[in-house]
Amino acid sequence: MSSVFVNVVPVFILILIGWMTAKTGILKEETGDALGEFVFKIAVPMLIFRTLADAHFEGASPFRLWTAYFLGVAITWGTGHLIAKHIFRRDAKIGVIAGMSASFANNVFIGLPLVAHIVGKDGLVAISILLAIHLPLMMVAGTILMEGATSKVDGGGKRSLPAILKQVGSNLARNPLVIALIFGLVFNFLGLHLTAALATVVDQLSAAASPVALLSIGMALTRYPIRGDIGLSGTAAVLKLTLMPAVVFLMSYLLGLPKDWTAALVLTSSVPTGINAWLIAQRFRSGQSLAASVISITTAFGVLTVGFWAWLLS
Structure with a gap:
């Protein structure tokens, strides 16, 4: 157990250091934004490219991986939505935000570093394949559901599905993670190699991805205090940290995924909620405090649940 926490605790210590540097004013808030931009546009794409360019897939299909993970997402999202509507008596818009907050893992800034520490290269291959469709699929689902909920609660029309898909497709074509994944796969399949220089x-840029990502997410947390709707926020946080990884673990086992892929999926599904849930809430001006609270609660208690899953998988 102690060896597991040796790998897990440093991840959250780096997040805490980032939070403290921003909270105390040692570094400005804009610095965290700049670090996040560097991670998302340069460091993590380099890590994904390098991982996939040298990966040995051995005929493994990504569809079982995607199925295992997104069944976990669907069950957790649906549970959060139903609890918000029927137990806490919130409207449809809050239901969508509750479900999304309970199932949108911070795969890039926390999942990747965690898997790199605990699982290693084969785990990074699994996460890279997941990231190919995770962000676009989650954002499409969140946007479509919020469009429908807003129309139901506030009245008025909603955008058509083709319009939403066109916007998401345009964003996807410029997404650095997707571009890196495509280039990495092309290098792999063509048998190309980088020069030594x-x-x-x-490699140096890839090595910066983990620590800088964790520091930047810690600095970003100063914007998401725990406030209001604590009952629903706490419930969504519990679903995120317990139900989602449990379902992903079960699905991975039933679908016969390789051990390292299972470990990578379960670990990344157990990490705190990503800020994209708050971005959706902010865009539709509903449930901002709920999403912000879930982000902070899951980050505060994530070290315990992530440590448990890391121990169980070991």
Whole structure:
């Protein structure tokens, strides 16, 4: 158990350091934004490219991986939505935000570093494949459901599905993670190799992804205090940290995923909620405090639940 926490605790200590530097004013809030931009647009794409360019897939299909993970998402999202509507008596818009907050894992900024620490390269391959469709699929689902809920609660028309898909597709074509994934797969399938000098540069940038990502997410947490709707926020947080990884674990086992892929999926599903849930809430001006509270609660208690899953998988 102690060896597991040796790998898990440093991840959350780096998040805490980031939070403290922003909270005390040692570094400005804009610095955290800049670090986040660097991670998302340069460091993590380099890590994904390097991982996939040298990966050995051995005929493994991504569809079982996607099925295992997104069944976990669907069950957790649906549970959160139903609890918000029928137990806490919230409207449809809050139901969508509750479900999304309970199932939108912070795969890029926390999941990747965690899997890199605990599982290693084969786990990073699994996460890279997941990231290919995770953000676009989750954002499409969240946007469509919020459009429908807003129309139902506030009245008025809603955008058509083709319009939503067009917007998401345009964003996807410019997404650095997707571009890195495509280039990595092309290099792999064509048997190409980087020169020694370029490989050194890519490796150095990739190595920066984990610590900088964790520091930046810690700095970002100063914007998401725990306030209001504590009952529903706490419930969504419990679903995120317990139900979602449990379902992903069960689905991975039933679908016969490789051990390292199972570990990577379960660990990344157990990490705190990502800020995209808050971005959806902010865009539709509903449930901002709920999403913000879930982000903070899951980050505060994530070290315990992530440590449990890491121990169980070991």
